[in-house]
Amino acid sequence: MKAIVSKKYGSPDVLEVTEMEKPIPTDNQVLVKTHASSVNYGNLVLLKGEPFLARFAFGLLKPKYMIPGGDIAGQVEAVGKDVKLFSVGDQVFGDLSGCGWGGFAEYVAVPENALAIKPDNMSFEEAAAVPMAAVTALQGLRDKGKIQSGQKVLINGASGGVGTFAVQIAKSFGAEVTGVCSTRNIDILRSIGADHIIDYTKENFTQNSERYDLILAVNGSHPISEYKRTLRPNGIFVHVGGSESQLFQSMVLGPWISMTGSKKIGSFLQRANQNDLVVMKELLEAGKVRPVIDKRYKLDEVPEAFKYFDEGHAQGKVVITV
Known part of the structure; x- marks a missing residue:
């Protein structure tokens, strides 16, 4: 699979497009074929290692999580034997910031509690703009x-x-x-x-x-x-x-x-929460909330997406179409 990898802290220029093995889900994991992701401030912290205190969570000298990307939306391709909430073919969205990141890749294996069923009235790109x-x-x-x-x-x-x-x-x-x-x-x-x-x-x-x-x-x-x-x-x-x-x-x-x-x-520091994803799904389906999307980039354009986001003038969300 294709993935965006960061092997050291720095500017968006340190990001590399890399071919990697597709992950195999463990017993309690869901394998998601990623259709879209989005950029958040937490992604910048993970990329730059700044502020320095963040490195105690993300890796002191180099990133502990090589593939950034917290928000995803996609389709379930496989499930571990202990997974109860999802089946192959389900369309899902989720926040991976509490379970190893990895959203800027064509596939990602995540615990089922990081995901919720995608809102029916949202595209994958719109849903990926939501979680974090x-x-x-x-x-x-x-x-x-x-x-x-x-x-x-x-x-x-x-x-x-x-x-x-x-x-x-x-x-x-x-x-x-x-x-x-x-x-x-x-x-x-x-x-x-x-x-x-x-x-x-x-x-x-x-x-x-x-x-x-x-x-x-x-x-x-x-x-x-x-x-x-x-x-x-x-x-x-x-x-x-x-x-x-x-x-x-x-x-x-x-x-x-x-x-x-x-x-x-x-x-205040946000924490990934499955129940809150469900709350947002209900608000989105009721038409009370909608994502505002500024720009869309392709997976191999993630460095450019980071540079734009880092300028601090994004109007709403910056989305990555995988």
Whole structure:
């Protein structure tokens, strides 16, 4: 099979197209013929080995997982004897970040708990855009942010992969959603149902008088003090992505702020979860959420896809057609 391999940390130029043996599933694994995958921030961390602390999980001197790619959508080609949930021919999608990655390849063998049945109304490319980004948004809003119907919710970085899902998921919970983006992305936020849109090139949302029950920061570099000021009493700030300075502040200052006042500040790390994949499948099939896809690349164009994604201006998701 053809696969994209990374034997050392570095830029997208270290990625190689390689012929490898097709994997054989173990007793509790499913062999998936991959039709599509997508690029996420976690892929960049795995590629570059940055921030350095990530190397304690991904390999100190070189990547422990040679084939990147967390999101997949494809068709089941074989199942181990202990697999209960899937049969040959099933169309599935899943998140491989918790079980060895490997999505940028024509075939991958994964535990059955990394997968769910693909939404009926989604193509393979659309389904591959969902798992990591959508579940990150879901867990950040629901589990860390304790989102409730009627709340005022702000998504900073609303036009990227996680952000476009966060806007729609927050709407599905009955929240009044404000999305922050640049001028070029305003139409995207309108198309996915944002109630209010702030163009950060013209307005600093931390300087106006509006206050929010929940802020999900997917991008940006505002100091934690500015986010705190923008929260309502008992409001919650959740850091999902942004500057390293912001992450450091949320990890170090967040617990102190949370203990000494009514406002809660915290960071959040997504974890692959089969039940949450099923939740997203239901939202997608109900038409409450849809993936926004910016660009599609072929498998041997993965280095170019990484370079584009690393520029930080992707509108929604970058998908790999395998």
